[in-house]
Amino acid sequence: xxxxxxIDSITESYSALKDYRAWSFTGWSRLRSRxxxxxxxTLWVLLANILSISILAxxxxxxxxxxxxxxxxxxxxxxxxxxxxxxxxxxxxxSLVEYHSDRIANTRRSHFFYVYEEIYYQLLNFAIGCLPxxxxxxxxxxxxxxxxxxxxxxxxxxxxxxxxxxxxxxxCIGCSLMGAYLPDISQVVPAILQLSFLTSPVMxxxxxxxxxxxxxxxxxxxxxxxxxxxxxxxxGVNETSLATLIVCAVALMAASTVMTIIYNxxxxxxxxxx
Amino acid sequence: MLSLKGVSVLLDSRVSxxxxxxxxxxxxxxxxxxxxxxxxxxxxVKAIDNLTLEIKKGDRIGLIGHNGSGKSTLLKLICGIYIPxxxxxxxxxxxxxxxxxxxxxxxxxxIDAIKAHYLVNGSRRTQMSMDRCIDLISTQSGLGxxxxxxxxxxxxxxxxxxxxxxxxxxxxxxxxxxxGFGTTDAAFQGYVEKRLADYLGRTxxxxxxxxSEAMLRSFCNKGLVMGSGRIVYSGCLNKCLDYYAxxxxxx
Numbered sequence: 380x381x382x383x384x385x386i387d388s389i390t391e392s393y394s395a396l397k398d399y400r401a402w403s404f405t406g407w408s409r410l411r412s413r414x415x416x417x418x419x420x421t422l423w424v425l426l427a428n429i430l431s432i433s434i435l436a437x438x439x440x441x442x443x444x445x446x447x448x449x450x451x452x453x454x455x456x457x458x459x460x461x462x463x464x465x466x467x468x469x470x471x472x473x474s475l476v477e478y479h480s481d482r483i484a485n486t487r488r489s490h491f492f493y494v495y496e497e498i499y500y501q502l503l504n505f506a507i508g509c510l511p512x513x514x515x516x517x518x519x520x521x522x523x524x525x526x527x528x529x530x531x532x533x534x535x536x537x538x539x540x541x542x543x544x545x546x547x548x549x550x551c552i553g554c555s556l557m558g559a560y561l562p563d564i565s566q567v568v569p570a571i572l573q574l575s576f577l578t579s580p581v582m583x584x585x586x587x588x589x590x591x592x593x594x595x596x597x598x599x600x601x602x603x604x605x606x607x608x609x610x611x612x613x614x615g616v617n618e619t620s621l622a623t624l625i626v627c628a629v630a631l632m633a634a635s636t637v638m639t640i641i642y643n644x645x646x647x648x649x650x651x652x653x
Numbered sequence: 654m655l656s657l658k659g660v661s662v663l664l665d666s667r668v669s670x671x672x673x674x675x676x677x678x679x680x681x682x683x684x685x686x687x688x689x690x691x692x693x694x695x696x697x698v699k700a701i702d703n704l705t706l707e708i709k710k711g712d713r714i715g716l717i718g719h720n721g722s723g724k725s726t727l728l729k730l731i732c733g734i735y736i737p738x739x740x741x742x743x744x745x746x747x748x749x750x751x752x753x754x755x756x757x758x759x760x761x762x763x764i765d766a767i768k769a770h771y772l773v774n775g776s777r778r779t780q781m782s783m784d785r786c787i788d789l790i791s792t793q794s795g796l797g798x799x800x801x802x803x804x805x806x807x808x809x810x811x812x813x814x815x816x817x818x819x820x821x822x823x824x825x826x827x828x829x830x831x832x833g834f835g836t837t838d839a840a841f842q843g844y845v846e847k848r849l850a851d852y853l854g855r856t857x858x859x860x861x862x863x864x865s866e867a868m869l870r871s872f873c874n875k876g877l878v879m880g881s882g883r884i885v886y887s888g889c890l891n892k893c894l895d896y897y898a899x900x901x902x903x904x
Contacts, residue, residue, distance in 0.1 A: 401772040405756055408765055412758035415803075485751040487733050488773070647736045650729075651664050 388643035389636070395491035402492055406499035424508035428463070432456045432512060435582060443583050449523040450612070451584075453516040457608045458581040460509035461543070465600060466572045468501040468547050472554035473565045476649055483650055490646050491639075494551050501547060517611055531621065535610035538624040543607045545631035552638040556645060559652060575600055602627075655708045655731055655747070655827075655858075660740030662701040662726055662882075700726040702882040703740070708858060715873035715890055716862040717897045723882040724862035725751070728829040731860060747860060748825035753816050755804060763800035763807070763815050775823040786822060793848070794818040795841070814841055821848055827858040846871070866894060 395402075414420045436452050445451035476483065479493045558565045578594050579601040585592060595601045606627050609619035701723050708714065708731070716724040729735045730742065732749040756769035767790055771783050781789075791800055794814040796807075804812060853859060853872050863869055869876070869890060876893025878886040878900075886896045 398773070401769070404772050405769050408757045408761055408769060412760040415760045481754045482756070485729075485734070485754075486749060487746070650734055 384644070385636070385640055388640040391489055391643050391646075392491045392639045395489040395495055398492060399495070402496035403499050406496045407503060409496075409500050410503050421503075421507050424504055425511055428460060428508045428512055431463075432459050435459060439582050443587065445584075449519055453520055454584075454608075454612060455582050456512055456516045457611050458604060460505075460512045461604050461607050462576060462581050462600075464501065464505045464509050465543075465546070465550075465603065466576070467504065468497070469550050469554050469572065470569060471501065472497055472551040473558035473568060475551070475555035476559040476652070490642065490649060494548070494555070494642070497551050497555075498544070498547050501551075502544070513611060517613075520613065532610060532613050535619075535621060535624060538621075538628055539607040539610045542603060542624070542627050542631055545628070545635050546603045549631065549634045549638050552642045556642065559649060572600075579604070654710055655742070655744035657704055657706045657730070657737075658741045658743075660701055660704045660706075660730065660737040660742060661699060662730060662735055663738040664698050664700050664726075666696050666698055700882050701730065701737070704882070704884060706877070706884065708744075708860065710857055712875055713853075713859040713873045714861070715869035715876045715893070716860060716879060717869070717876055717893055718879035722879040724879055725831055726882070727879065728831055728860060728862055732829050745827060747827040747829040747858070749829050750820055751829070751831045753813075753820075755816070757804075759805040760803055762803055763796060766804060766815065767800070767819060770819045770822070779823055790815070790818045790822065793844075810841070817845060817848075821852045824852065824855045826856065828853070828856045828860070830859070830861045830863075869894070 410421055410424075414423055417423055419426065432455065436455050439455055440448060440451060443451075475493055475497055482488065483490065483493070554565070554568070557568070575598055578588075578591070579598055580588060580595055581601070581604065585595055588595060606619055606624060610624070704723075704727070716727060718724050726735065728747075728749065728751060730737065731747045732751070733742075733746040734749060734751075736742075755766045756773055757765050764787060767787050768783060771786050775781075775786070787800070791797055794800075794817075796811060796815060799807065799811065800815075804815075807815070850871070859872060861869065861873060873890050876886075876888065876890040877884050878893050878897050885900075886893055
């Protein structure tokens with residue numbers, strides 16, 4: 380029965396969610412082990428992003444001179460931080476099944492456990508590497524022109540980030556299944572993401588694209604970036620309304636439910652290929 | 654109780670590369686499952702073939718057989734890790750003690766491994782605190798201060814001591830154990846045997862796959878001899894061991 384399948388899938392996902400102490404610890408351990416040999420540890424996540432954004436801001440403000448350089452720097456900084464977080468989550472998820480193959484093959488643990496661990500790991504990267512930058516960009520605009528700050532900023536920002544987390548959940552499941560079942564197509568994903576970055580108005584204004592603006596409209600990654608970024612760029616023209624944010628959030632909730640059902644239906648097949 | 658009726662398991666295995674050699678000539682039919690279909694890229698292996706079995710509460714069963722006879726697949730079936738391609742499994746599933754990989758990177762310390770194990774496997778089923786678990790494992794394993802060092806600095810024996818103590822920390826009513834569990838250096842072996850006896854003594858039902866006759870005799874009263882995914886002989890453990898020795902070892 381479809382209702383039973385839906386309930387069973389959501390129950391399975393929720394039971395893995397309740398193990399938050401476990402997957403948050405293993406996710407944090409994974410991040411720690413990446414930088415264990417360095418002196419600055421996980422701070423390198425932030426420093427690497429700051430270095431990248433500084434250089435990119437320096438270059439792009441020269442290539443695309445702007446009337447409002449403060450806004451443009453905030454535009455570049457927030458775009459780069461959010462985009463790299465989204466794409467690194469997708470790329471990492473492609474090898475999710477392979478990375479956890481021993482645990483998948485030898486334990487009865489719910490596969491959603493590994494999805495949540497991966498999302499937590501990416502959120503930690505985001506929190507350490509991108510959140511300080513986003514806060515700085517937010518404050519930078521405030522120092523420049525506080526008059527444009529509205530009271531509805533906070534709900535819009537919260538909705539934007541909720542969309543971001545749900546998008547990460549959907550793509551984590553999608554990419555992990557793609558990596559497990561369509562390994563040839565998953566080899567093309569890094570190239571597609573790179574092309575997507577270069578052809579989307581992440582580091583430049585959308586007006587630069589001219590007649591190729593359609594590329595950004597049909598790019599789901601850029602749409603999510605816009606939904607997350609626009610509330611943070613409150614000092615500029617706000618192209619993403621609250622209604623759009625709500626519609627996006629509802630659509631992602633539906634997508635999350637569908638992906639939960641699909642992933643749950645693959646749980647035993649993943650065990651045999653792990 | 655657990656009941657398996659007409660259970661078969663078909664596993665797809667991707668062929669890693671095409672050899673120019675005719676490998677079929679070297680195949681011993683007692684080793685590995687039956688290859689039921691084969692293409693250039695995929696081989697379908699029948700790891701379990703039409704198996705019917707009942708495991709009652711209190712049964713302590715030793716699985717005996719060659720490598721690839723289906724012992725591990727059967728263990729995974731009764732633990733719910735695999736589901737049957739055909740047939741039905743009904744009843745209470747077993748708890749697996751199969752893989753022996755740490756839950757954290759080996760760049761991290763033994764304490765991190767214990768914490769991960771406690772949180773993933775035991776925090777919901779035990780009253781023991783995490784600190785108490787760490788103290789207990791530190792004493793039982795004999796590793797002491799070495800637990801603060803990265804796992805990659807441990808010798809194989811030290812890593813096995815830690816793994817063994819972690820895996821026997823929480824008791825279960827029905828356990829499935831794969832071969833090689835609890836094997837370590839001679840100095841630790843006495844502790845392992847005593848600990849296993851105490852640990853498994855608290856378990857109601859047990860299924861162990863092992864090549865060690867001593868281990869099977871210590872903990873099992875029944876046996877199943879497996880070959881090519883089927884049960885070829887079942888009965889009391891001594892008869893199964895004799896059957897295996899006579900039928901297979903002389904080939």
